[in-house]
Amino acid sequence: MTQTEFLNIVMPFKDKVFRVAKRLLISTEEAEDATQEILLKLWKNKKKIQEYKNVEAFSMTMTKNFCYDKLKSKQAQNLKIVHSNYEAKETPLHKQVELNDSVNWVAKIIEELPEQQRLIVQLRDIEEYDLDEIAKMLNMNNTAVRVNLSRARKAIREKLTNTHNYGVK
Amino acid sequence: MVLNNIEKLLEKYDNGETSLKEEQLLKNYFTSDNVAPHLEMYKPMFAYFLVNQQEQFTKDVPLKTTRKFNYKWISVAAVAVLMLGFYFGTTTSKDELGTYQDPQLAYNEVAKSLEMISKRLNKGTATVGYLNEVNKGTATLGYLNEIENSTSIIFKK
Numbered sequence: 001m002t003q004t005e006f007l008n009i010v011m012p013f014k015d016k017v018f019r020v021a022k023r024l025l026i027s028t029e030e031a032e033d034a035t036q037e038i039l040l041k042l043w044k045n046k047k048k049i050q051e052y053k054n055v056e057a058f059s060m061t062m063t064k065n066f067c068y069d070k071l072k073s074k075q076a077q078n079l080k081i082v083h084s085n086y087e088a089k090e091t092p093l094h095k096q097v098e099l100n101d102s103v104n105w106v107a108k109i110i111e112e113l114p115e116q117q118r119l120i121v122q123l124r125d126i127e128e129y130d131l132d133e134i135a136k137m138l139n140m141n142n143t144a145v146r147v148n149l150s151r152a153r154k155a156i157r158e159k160l161t162n163t164h165n166y167g168v169k
Numbered sequence: 170m171v172l173n174n175i176e177k178l179l180e181k182y183d184n185g186e187t188s189l190k191e192e193q194l195l196k197n198y199f200t201s202d203n204v205a206p207h208l209e210m211y212k213p214m215f216a217y218f219l220v221n222q223q224e225q226f227t228k229d230v231p232l233k234t235t236r237k238f239n240y241k242w243i244s245v246a247a248v249a250v251l252m253l254g255f256y257f258g259t260t261t262s263k264d265e266l267g268t269y270q271d272p273q274l275a276y277n278e279v280a281k282s283l284e285m286i287s288k289r290l291n292k293g294t295a296t297v298g299y300l301n302e303v304n305k306g307t308a309t310l311g312y313l314n315e316i317e318n319s320t321s322i323i324f325k326k
Contacts, residue, residue, distance in 0.1 A: 003232055018226035032228045039230045106217035125218045128189055150185035156214060157183060164210035 001046045009049065010039060013056045016127050017063050023122040024067035026111060034070060038062055060137040064119060071115070102163070109159045117152035124149055171198075172205055179211070 017038055022031035038059060042049065052058045110118055116138075123134045131149075135142045175198055181187045182195060198204070199215035269275040 006232070015225045019221060019224050022224070032226070035226050036228060036230050040232075043230075043232050102213040103217045103220065106213050110217075125192070126221045128192070130189065131185075146185040150183060153183050153185065157211070160210045160214060 001049065006043060006046055006049075009055055010042060010059075013059060014039065016056075017059055019126060020060060020063050020119065020122055021067055023110075023118055023126075024064070024115060025070060030070070034063070034066055038066055057133060057137050060123070061139070064138060068115070105163055106156070106160070109156050113152055113155060117148050117155070120145060120148050121152045121156070175205075175208070179208070 014035065018031055018035040021034040021038075022028060025031050025034060041062065042055075042059065049055060110121060113121070119138070120134060123129045123137065124131070129137070131142055131145055134140075135145045138145065175195070178187060178191055178195055182192065187195070196215050196219065199208075199212050200219060204212055269278060
């Protein structure tokens with residue numbers, strides 16, 4: 001397989017991989033590294049690519065696993081401490097900006113969701129995958145995906161309604 | 170009518186039961202300008218989803234084409250070198266003196282060279298001819314035997 005053939009396969013979903021990675025890892029730089037890593041892994045195993053039924057779904061599963069590994073690794077835990085320290089300092093400023101920007105509120109709300117729900121919201125509402133496809137990617141059954149999706153959506157709605165009402169009243 | 174429909178869809182949406190098409194309808198509705206005031210809070214959510222769909226991965230991925238060295242080409246090169254070696258080797262060293270195609274000519278040449286050999290050989294033997302004189306000398310020495318005979322008779326006891 002040549003480089004161009006590979007790129008033709010990979011190009012349509014590389015942005016999706018990046019966004020899913022970003023959803024899980026939150027940091028843009030981390031997500032970029034993860035995407036790069038995943039594309040390189042695919043490139044290394046390019047001989048096997050034809051055997052995969054659905055390269056895109058396979059890559060999504062890879063991304064999910066890779067990001068979970070990243071989050072579990074010690075490095076990420078160190079980063080978390082740094083991250084929360086950073087957050088604590090900047091909170092007042094953040095809040096000021098965010099009050100004006102309700103779209104950022106959504107980002108924040110989604111960030112606070114459990115990892116799995118976050119991932120499912122990303123795959124469904126942003127990447128617009130079929131529920132069956134998501135179930136396959138995450139190695140879950142269809143109803144479990146739906147339940148998680150419903151919980152996530154309700155949580156988002158609830159928080160949005162609250163902030164919205166605060167804003168109005 | 171439309172609003173009623175949207176509210177129904179929203180409920181289905183919250184339960185995770187909407188199809189992708191219905192969700193697309195919701196997205197279209199909430200990104201339009203005429204959203205019902207009591208549904209206003211959904212607006213940022215769908216706006217956020219749409220904004221996030223646009224995000225792209227811009228980093229370059231260094232795809233190294235690991236060029237595997239093909240050892241077949243070594244043998245090809247070796248053969249080429251050998252061929253060249255043979256070619257130049259044969260042209261520079263002229264060991265071969267050539268052959269005669271005509272038997273008559275060959276016979277003449279052989280006769281000529283054999284004649285030359287015999288001539289030289291004769292010259293050699295002619296010089297060796299002096300050795301005959303030595304033989305003559307030893308023959309005359311043969312007389313000494315006679316003397317010995319006579320002395321043995323004299324001193325016979």
